[in-house]
Amino acid sequence: MKLCFILNGRAVSLDVAPDRRAIDVLREDVLREDVLREDVLRDNMAREGVVQEAAPRTDASFADQTAAGVAARKPSVFGADASPMPSSNPPATIASPSVTSTSDASVSTASTSSLATSGAVTSEATGSDASVSTVSTSTVATSDAAGFDAAGSDAAGSDPAVLDGRALDVKEGCGTGECGSCSVLVDGVQKLSCLMLAAQLQGRSVVTAAGLGTPEAPHPVQRAFAEHGAVQCGFCTPGMAIAAAGLLAKNPAPEREDIRRALSGNLCRCTGYVKIVDAVEAAAKDMAGRKQADQQISQHIDRQNGQQTGQRASRQIGQQIGRQISQQAKQPIGQQTGQRPGQQADQQARQQAGRQAGTGDAK
Amino acid sequence: MNVLTPHGLPELFAALAEPGARALAGGTDLLVRLRSGRETAKTLVRLDGIAALRGVSQGPDGSLRLGAGMTHAELLAHPLVRARLPLLAAALGDLGSPPIRNMGTLGGNLCTASPAGDCLPPLMALGAEVELVSAAGARRLPLADFITGPGRTRLAPGEALAAVHALPPDAGPSASAGSGTGPGAGEGDRFVQHFEKVGRRNALAVAVVSLAALVRVGKGGVVAEARLAWGSVAPVVWSCPEAEAVLIGRKLSLTALKQAAAVVRQRVQPIGDVRASADYRREVAGNLLLRLAMLSL
Numbered sequence: 339m340k341l342c343f344i345l346n347g348r349a350v351s352l353d354v355a356p357d358r359r360a361i362d363v364l365r366e367d368v369l370r371e372d373v374l375r376e377d378v379l380r381d382n383m384a385r386e387g388v389v390q391e392a393a394p395r396t397d398a399s400f401a402d403q404t405a406a407g408v409a410a411r412k413p414s415v416f417g418a419d420a421s422p423m424p425s426s427n428p429p430a431t432i433a434s435p436s437v438t439s440t441s442d443a444s445v446s447t448a449s450t451s452s453l454a455t456s457g458a459v460t461s462e463a464t465g466s467d468a469s470v471s472t473v474s475t476s477t478v479a480t481s482d483a484a485g486f487d488a489a490g491s492d493a494a495g496s497d498p499a500v501l502d503g504r505a506l507d508v509k510e511g512c513g514t515g516e517c518g519s520c521s522v523l524v525d526g527v528q529k530l531s532c533l534m535l536a537a538q539l540q541g542r543s544v545v546t547a548a549g550l551g552t553p554e555a556p557h558p559v560q561r562a563f564a565e566h567g568a569v570q571c572g573f574c575t576p577g578m579a580i581a582a583a584g585l586l587a588k589n590p591a592p593e594r595e596d597i598r599r600a601l602s603g604n605l606c607r608c609t610g611y612v613k614i615v616d617a618v619e620a621a622a623k624d625m626a627g628r629k630q631a632d633q634q635i636s637q638h639i640d641r642q643n644g645q646q647t648g649q650r651a652s653r654q655i656g657q658q659i660g661r662q663i664s665q666q667a668k669q670p671i672g673q674q675t676g677q678r679p680g681q682q683a684d685q686q687a688r689q690q691a692g693r694q695a696g697t698g699d700a701k
Numbered sequence: 702m703n704v705l706t707p708h709g710l711p712e713l714f715a716a717l718a719e720p721g722a723r724a725l726a727g728g729t730d731l732l733v734r735l736r737s738g739r740e741t742a743k744t745l746v747r748l749d750g751i752a753a754l755r756g757v758s759q760g761p762d763g764s765l766r767l768g769a770g771m772t773h774a775e776l777l778a779h780p781l782v783r784a785r786l787p788l789l790a791a792a793l794g795d796l797g798s799p800p801i802r803n804m805g806t807l808g809g810n811l812c813t814a815s816p817a818g819d820c821l822p823p824l825m826a827l828g829a830e831v832e833l834v835s836a837a838g839a840r841r842l843p844l845a846d847f848i849t850g851p852g853r854t855r856l857a858p859g860e861a862l863a864a865v866h867a868l869p870p871d872a873g874p875s876a877s878a879g880s881g882t883g884p885g886a887g888e889g890d891r892f893v894q895h896f897e898k899v900g901r902r903n904a905l906a907v908a909v910v911s912l913a914a915l916v917r918v919g920k921g922g923v924v925a926e927a928r929l930a931w932g933s934v935a936p937v938v939w940s941c942p943e944a945e946a947v948l949i950g951r952k953l954s955l956t957a958l959k960q961a962a963a964v965v966r967q968r969v970q971p972i973g974d975v976r977a978s979a980d981y982r983r984e985v986a987g988n989l990l991l992r993l994a995m996l997s998l
Binding site for chain 1: 702703704706725728729732733736737745747749774797798799800801803804903904905
């Protein structure tokens, strides 16, 4: 299936078997970027000016816009510290294939049924390699690369390709929904990516700890965790940060008991939780009272015009995906099964437009 | 493995008819079992796109229809659930953890049919019914008949749990005012409603013992009706008519509750496992009743 979602403000389009877990997909997307070499990134950077003008095109395919490099990646100080990927690893050794033959493994087969579905895709593939094919490698952004390096990717040097591993911030702990370590925000709601399938991410917005803030403009929660020593081994930290950020978005002034409750799905075996609750409390005060963090962040955004443009484009793309998906949803499966994975999104869009014109109200 | 996303009931029934199809609601139980290899599925049918399985609505008789596809967090946040079904709301608030409540659904909790399922005791005490739908139509069953054993239900092949119907204790002909009276209830009756779960820790814990108690107190503070439902002490939710009988016609005093608790300890036959011994469960099953003394004043 072609999986389209917003990951940390960035539009992502992947061909992926629907039964892959969300945690695999989120990592896979990142690994895809690991494969990118500096020259590729430099090309993208060079293209950026053009791209920024091109992005708002309404007739542009999703893939085009994705490649256009919309929002910047925002590596997390927390996601980064706890499981750095050895930067000495040559990208070629990373398991994720950068180019895969699209074997027809993930072609839909339920053509005899009348299901209308965006997720109705069959994969005969059992191995991850066969079920994944690259489409538009959504790379991007680059305005963050310098800041990222400055933030301490020791061995990274000036190689922007090393910005990779950092976004491997979605950590699998128990894999059974009992530890909260792999938490992500899906449309703003804390969920466990170890118990979600790729199909369930379709059309959603996903925020991982790496999407909360940047080293130079951290989310108040991230800043508070660092300042209050709320991190020991760090394994639970990305999930904790996600849970805390999710709480503060809904309840800006929580009592300590509210914080304990909101974080009760995230296990920590080092800190004893006290400093974590302290940190979240401090983050709430920071966000509510001092306004300083907000100003810094908005100043940061102002400095990075490119990024700002990217965010606008990202929103537009989000809306476009929404439309695309709702169109798909209205079509009976028999008509969708004609789609082949690996086809570019614009081709799909044209096909869909054609079908819709031909079939009228499909459902 | 296929993942199908039907968008309406006819599509759902077609999807469930696929060979090896299994319904996927929140996935918090099923995906754990599938990942462990203990169970398999050729096709997963997502239930989260089906409007008929969503929402909370109130019927003319004051009963609430709770969509089976509602997550625990959605139900917990719903004003009707909070106001009219506080017993269920209390259990929902203790269920799993915040992310589990954001993912897991009411229907999933019932169809998983765990002896420790947190929604089960309150819904049993409330006398809830399940609404089952299939290509052949809809049918309703008392929840007590629906769940037949650990992980076993009367859900037929191709059938889906669409909703749960529960009558709020104070519902009646004038239920809309919130002060109505149920069948057989007298003027001025009040209800003592209590849910308590004992686990190894507060969050992310499987219940060692849980109790949902719904007691109607009539004139003179005398118990007119008592419905008690325990979780985690038997293969299915356990009730104890003998203990209920001890309470009826008496004030909800500590003395009466202690006598009822003794009956409970005598009759309950829990098993011991990694979470607690049988003796501990037996003791706690009785002790949980004593809490009602604090609530009846």
